[in-house]
Amino acid sequence: MEMRQLRYFLSVAETEHLTRSADALHVTQSTLSHGLRQLEDELGMPLFDRIGRGLRLSQAGRVLRGHASRALQEVEAGKMALADLAGLQSGSLTLGVIPTFLTHFVPDAVAEFSLAFPRVQVHVRDLRAGPIEDLLIAGRLDFGISFHPPARGEIEAQPLFEERLHVVVGEQHPLAARRNLRVRDLAGVPLALLPRSFATRRMIDAACAAARLRPAVRVEMESVDALIHLCRPGELATIAAEHAARQAAGAPGSGLASIALTDPATVRRAAILWRKDASRSRAAQEFAARLLDAVRRRAAGC
Secondary structure, three states, X not given: OOHHHHHHHHHHHHHOOHHHHHHHHOOOHHHHHHHHHHHHHHHOOOOEEEEOOEEEEOHHHHHHHHHHHHHHHHHHHHHHHHHHHOOOOOOEEEEEEOHHHOOOOHHHHHHHHHHHOOOOXXXXXXXXXXXXXXXXXXXXXXXXXXXXXXXXXOEEEEEEEEEEEEEEEEOOOOOOOOOEEEHHHHOOOEEEEOOOOOHXXXXXXXXXXXXXOOOEEEEEOOOHHHHHHHOOOXXXXXXXXXXHHHHHHHOOOOOEEEEEEEOOOOEEEEEEEEEOOOOXXXXXXXXXXXXXXXXXXXXXXX
């Protein structure tokens, strides 16, 4: 049994699709299929049930999945320990980040870390909250930057910062002159929002329900930047996290206004997420320290 085969197995277990896994692993589909067949032949039982064009874990596959994840985690922990002994002269660091956090704090931390440890490769993955926690538990991320509190009990959170939600409108919008808005003030306002699969949208829906407001959602898009851009003509409004909203509205000639949303309070909390029983490499700790410093400097106005 080879580590390569276990990686193939775990990837297909996640995607349930050979083509997507082959693309993610940068191998041909035939190479991936051959590796899986070798593993199944060695174990003497099928690891997947073939359903149409898709794959589902068999009972044997479900049993193996946890053991395979832990085996790869131990190998990676060994690699990280050796990298630590080498004084961070090699190795890699992989983190998953919520899309709206990618443009705030993280780039500064990446730049500082790369300057201090130029031989350590940094891989930043743009992910939603659920996949970040899933991949942490599977041992495929060193840590994540996501929402607090985490949804999974196997994850522990290190608070990072908190931010209110803001309404973003064009400068010609009737609400543009307001400094604060209650959620119920959005009654009848055409909105462009993230889909319900996003944690921020679920927070917005909960705030609307608490205010007994049925939001007038005209548009749903998966990109915060695109939603903000939609507001420039003046008819639509969107709701975005404070840092993204203020940055967009503060840009010269943006044609946008950012308005704090209150009553009920809509505060989004960010955290560094770690798997509880996983070792933390020196690289991960060094990066996390720089990220915390970047947040503190921004809070102090530095």
